[in-house]
Each structure stands twice: as C-alpha cells, then as structure tokens.
Amino acid sequence: MSTWTSVSKLSIVLVSGDESCDIYANGRNRIGVMISVAPTDEDGDPIEVDPDHLLSRLWLIDYVTESTLNWKGSSGWCYTDTENAFTSTPGLSGERAEASFDDDGTQLVTFYVYCAPGVSPKSIGVQVKTDCNDTIKSSLNGTYQAKIKLNPRTAVTYELADVDWDYAHTSTKYGDNTKYVTTDAWNYYLSLKSVENYFVTFSVSNYFGRSEYDGFFSSHIPPDSHRKNFYGGYVWHSEPHGSAYYVENDGRSEAEVVNFPDGNKWWDYAKIYDRSYPERYLCFSWVHSTTGGDGWHIPNGPLTAWHVWSHPEIVAYDRYGNSGTFWVDGGDIIEGLKLCDSRP
Template sequence: MTESTWDRVTSLKAVITDSGQQDCQIYANGLNRISVTVFIECRDTDDKVMEVPLDHLADKTQFIQYTSKEKLTWNGSSGWCYTHQKNQFTAIPDLGSGKKPDGVGQQITFYVYCSSDTATSINIGVHVATDTGKDFWLSYDSESFHTPVNFQPKAPFAYGIDDVDWRHEKASYWLPDVYKENEWKFNPVNYYLSCKRPRFKFVTFDAHSYQSAAPRYNKMCVYQLTSQGPDYSHWYAWFHGAYVWDDEPHEKAQMIAGASNAFFNLGDSLVTVYDSGASDKNWSLCFTWVESGNSKEGSYCFDSVEEGFSGARLDWGTYVIVYDQYGNSGRFDLDTSDILNSLGIKA
C-alpha cells in the first residue's frame, strides 16, 4: 500500500492568534513578537483530506509580502521578520478583549517582529508548497485566498525616572547570637524598582556590575566602612552597603547581607528579600540597603580581605536594564552617593 502524497491546499487562512483579528500593532524594537496562526487544509492526490506532519508543514510554509509576494526574512535582524519561537516579549500592545482564532485544517504558528528602522505597515500573506510541487498563495493575486494579516509598527520608547516607582520598606532579618551579645545595630531596608506606567509592567531586569566572585558577598553593589580607630587598617565600627537580588523568579527568601565574617569576624546575617512579593500585578526588582555596626566604639576590625574587596569603600557601579512586556527598555544606575543614609536610582 502506497502512502498518500500531499498534492493540494483547499483552505488557507492566517489570523492573529491572541485576538482572532486580522490587524495588529507591534512595537518596532526587534523584541516584541506577535503570534500568527495559519490554518491549512491539505488534500492528497485522491482529493482526500490528509494530515501532514506539522514540522514538515511548517517547513513548506512561508510568510510573504501580500502584494509583491516577496518573502519575509526568517530569523532576521532588520525590517519585517518572522520565526518559529516565541519570547518573553510576545504580547499584543493595548490588547482589549480577544477571541479564539478559528479556521479549517491543521494549525501552525509563527511569530512576527520588526526592527527599530521599520516605519511602514505591512500586509502579510502566505505561500505553501506541496509535496507534488504545486504552489498555493494567500496573496493579492491569488485565485482562492485573499485575506492578509496587517501589522502597523508602533514607535518604541525608553523608560525614564518619571516612569518608575522606587519605594522602600523595613526588611525583616535574622542575626546570630553573637550580634546580640555585642550590642549590634542592624538596620536593613528593602527598595523596590517597578513600573508605574498604566497597563505596563517590567518582566525582565538585567543587572550589571556587582560582586559575584565572593560567594558570601554575592550581589553586593557597594560598601563603605567607617573607621572609629586611628587609621584605615583596623577598628572599623560601621558597615553600610547595598545588594541587588536579580535572580528569577523574584520570590521571598532569606539572603546573606550585611557585615559578615570578612568585615567583622561574625556569623552571617540574613535579610528577607521580596517581603512584599513580586506578582504579575506588581513586577519589581528588590535591592537591600544595610546599616550595621556596634555600639561599643572600635570593637571590631576589618581584618581579612576576600577577592574583590579593598579599602574603606568600594562601588561596583551597578546598573539595571529594565524591559517591559513588549521589549521597551530603560537603564537605571544605582545612586550610592548617600550610602550612609539611603539608596537611590538615577536614569
């Protein structure tokens, strides 16, 4: 018995997956992607409906410019492009209520995106080549399939200081008994960076420039040691520092923060990060500012140095690139100019 051969396409339709519509806006930033579902009814040489393996069907299907039939760039980096993979920025800008796409036949999905130099809208059609060498088109001059999907590029924007919230709250913590025995002061504060634009949220935080070589001080952004002794070789009594907690998922956890063994020969102090949580309704990045020291002047010494630490103050110059759900971004630098009292950000 011979296998049936894919010969014809008798139904061909493309539709925006999440809206069920034919029209859509997209941010022209190279990151925002929109899902497009293609419905294809395939028939064999006996004119019977058949199932084509989806991987093979996708290989035989291409997106084209609806009028000229010019192929869109596959996995490209300029102009209008498409791919088979979604990313974390796959979302329709300003999507209201949508409906489930409907059509006849098998379904395959592609993702459309465009670069920042894209200024004009596009009508996208489809080309399908069967195993018998026949071509079927969803295009302007097609005999059977005529409805394209239309994309309008939307200008991307950069986030500035007025677009974000920078709130703070006292953090809960745990200290070894030795801290309590020596009248230790410990004051951790969590700061949260989040988006305050209506209908937008930050979904990714790309943090740069912080301590990662010394495990006990992982994520440290800056520290300052204040001496109460005769010089800067010993008798440090106060530690001020900051940390960034960018590991995902952003969940409530206890992390090592504060003046631990390398600074004061004490056990690890633990701070609870993401006390307020981080949910789909309030995506945020947590930083922790810590003040710690002893009320007995000059009681503890800075008597060991780990890799990456030197002197009474070290600032790694931490900054964060934020991305919203559509791939729009902005850079924010940690402002440590008043590290003895608080923590700030600047754009």
C-alpha cells in the same frame, strides 16, 4: 501512498482572533499569528502532513508583493517559531509554535512576528509549498486572500520619570538578636510607573558574583566611632524573583547580606521580594550594621578597603520589550541608594 499535492484551505489570523493589531518596533515584541492549512492529496482528499515537515513548507509573506518576511532576522519585518518574554498583545500572550491536526483535516501552525525600528505598516499573508513543489499563496493576487495587518509603534525608552523607586524598612533574620552586631535593612524596589504595563525581566551587571556575596556591590566603613558602622548595598538580580530566593522552611524570600567571618563572626539574611507579583520588580537592599569592640575588620570576604563599590547597571524590559537603562550609585552608600538614568 498518497502525496501532498494541494490545499483546500489556507488562512492566517492573529492568535487573538483579530485581523490587525499594533506591535512595538523594537525587535523584541512578538505577535502570535495562526495559520490554518488543510492539505489534500492527488484525489482532493484530506491528508495529514507531518507537523515538522509542514512547518518547513510554510512562509509568511508580504500580502501585496508576495516577498517573504525575514526568518529569524534582525532587520525589517521578521518572524520565528518561538515566543519570548515579550510575546504580548492586549489581553493575550502567545504560545510556542507547533502544528496540530484537527478532525476536519485542518492543521494549525503558529508563528511569531516582530519588527525592527523604522518599518511601515505591513499586511501579511502566507505561502505554502506542497510535496509536488506547487506554491499556493494567501495574498492579494493569490488563490486565497486572508491576511493580517500589523501597525508598528515607536519603541519606548524609559527614563527616571517613568519609574517608581520605592523603599521601605524590612526585617532581617537576626536583627538585633546577635551577640556582636545589630542590623537594620531597607528594601528599594524598581518598577514601572504604569497602570496597564509593567517590567517583566531585568538584566543586571556590575556586582560581586561569589555565592556568599552574590549581589553585593557597595560598602563603606567610615572611620568615625572606631569603624563600628558598616553600610552595604545589594542587588537581588536572580530570576525568577518569585522563587530564586524563596526559602521553603521559612515561607519567605530572603538573601544573605555580606558576612564577616573574620573577627566579627557576623552574617545575616534580609527579607526581600515581599510584594505581590515579585517578577515585576527589581529589589535592592541597603543595610546598616554596627558592631562593638574594636570595630569591623578588613580584609574580610571580598572587602580589601574601607570603601569598596561599583555602579550596578540595570536594563529593565516591559512586557512588550521596551526598555530603560538605569544605574545605582554605589559610591554614595551612607545615605541610602540613589537611582540614576546616566552612569554615575
């Protein structure tokens, strides 16, 4: 049985085919790099190495010092074998790392490089250890000299001036076609104000999580007009946005606005994520509903007071892992939804 003793080829290149590119130094942006290695046996003939075994025998190294990068680390220059939501270089996103065997005996392995804030530019080579424990390097003084260079950019923190906070009237399933209640709703959309970049994921906290009230974060039923007016705020946080709220029979995305099973016998559904590329936005809804008779009833569902609220916190991430943290002021709901970049 042949033994893996050497390689006839060892090179490294970005998955884009380039030798250098920028990377955001935020610990999240990942850049795919492709390693080409051609294992050979004791006679110099090509030999196939098990893909998982090959992955375990490869390391990314500093091209000059030959020190290894941090495997799945959290400081300095690091690398891993999986992509994430922020694996992006201009015009290309990486794929999950795996080895494959080509007809010419070359096997390909993809790693993903990332870096923490404060690092300097890095030239990166590769090191492989054969089954006879011989180490072969692509480095300044190695057997091979292929390398890539990554140039860190300062991480970006987004503020209110960097985002759009648009709102527009939206339809509800029942609207004013109800016996007891009329409903009016507006959607607010948080997005990145950029031509080439956009948000790709959102982390949201501080809202009611019960299924029939999921996303509900604020309500106010003022004493005027015998408490006939209900004002509510909702954040539609489930991802992926394009399918999490999609109703196949209706051909639209909709979400239940808080229902009142006691006394008023009312609930409704607001049309949400009614824009192209819904994954690039975070949708909120502001609802104003009125009822006749002796007004709204409490306790009802999660409502135990006429004014109930929290301040949802949103961390929005762009395609490179840069982020901004925002809050919506749930305490001031009657006039609509207000976005803040500091906690209300």
